[in-house]
Amino acid sequence: MMIYTAREYKPNECVDLGAAVGTWLGANNMILTGRDGKPVSRLLRRAMTVGLAGSGVTVLDMRLVPSMVVRAEIKKHGMGAGIYVRYSVQNGVEILLYDKNGEPAKEDAVNKINSILKRREFHRVSIEELGTILYYPNGIEDFVKMTTGQISYNKKLNIYVDAQDDPVAMLVPPLFEKYGFKYTLFNELVAGYNIPKPKEDFISNLRKGKYDYGIRFLDENIELYDGNGNMVEKFNKVVSLLEYLRGK
Known part of the structure; x- marks a missing residue:
């Protein structure tokens, strides 16, 4: 569930939000974090980490990965929760909170965090009790391994993929190659603040390219199209x- 949006760069707010999430989660617990490729996401993810560690929570940071990878790894590694920081044209900065199962946090949890934040009743720890920040650099590789462990085959398909300028553009190559898929990426710029090219351009290119399928990764949903641009599923x-x- 989304717990924060902002059109302006306000790192102090994210430090406080991290402290509130850490207070809600409890000292000595662990949280998994990730972000998209936008510079503001990188900076505000770090601000969140300051607040989390300051409340005694250990942070396992996946850095630049798609949100689906963060969600999958939360449960796999037994994390108490997960945070994903991203930028959208609609809202600016967006911070999402996931529960221990990698599902969007329930409204009750978000209300508790907001209450802590409003009253500024943050749990503080001593220097010796500060949470540790650990880095997890193999998130995409592990996600591919986990996925191919669940389903494995090889098939010749030619697929046009709209990555929406999201880190999913980094996941598609190693994942699709495992299945023998040939792919072409559209909206594959992970960094910067480019506005993704519209769906109409995607459909037009899909029809012209003689692809078997087109796939659009939209937020945390996936749309599948046939080669004529008709949505299938x-x-x-x-x-x-x-x-x-x-x-x-």
């Missing part, structure tokens, strides 16, 4: 998409 997990493609 929607998915909320990559594994579900891969299972569908195996049967076709």
Whole structure:
């Protein structure tokens, strides 16, 4: 669930938000963090980490990864929760909170965090009790390994992929190559503040390119199109998409 949006760069707010999340989670717990490729996301993810560690929470930082990777790894590694920081044209900075199962946090949890934040009742620890910050550099590699462990096959498909300028553009190559898919990326610029090219351009290119399928990764949903640009199905997990493609 989204717990923060901002049109302006306010790192102090994110330090406080991190402290509130850490207070809610509890000292000596662990949280997984990730971000998209926008400079503001990198900076505000660090600000969140300051608040989290200051409340005694250990942070396992995946750095630049798609949100779906963060969600999958939260449960796998037994984290207490997860945070993802990203930028959108609509809202500016967005910070999302996931529960221990990698699902969007419940409203009750968000209300508790907001209450802590409003009253500024942050749990503070001594220097010796500060949370540790650990780096997890192999998130995409581990996600690919986990996915291919769940479903494995090889099939010749030519797919046009709209990555929406999201880090999913970094996931598609190693993942699709495992399945024998040929792919072409659209909206693949991970860094910077470019506005993704519109759906109409994607559909036009899909029809001209003689692809078997087109795939659009939108937020945490996946849209599948046939080669003529007609939507075929929607998915909320990559594994579900891969299972569908195996049967076709």
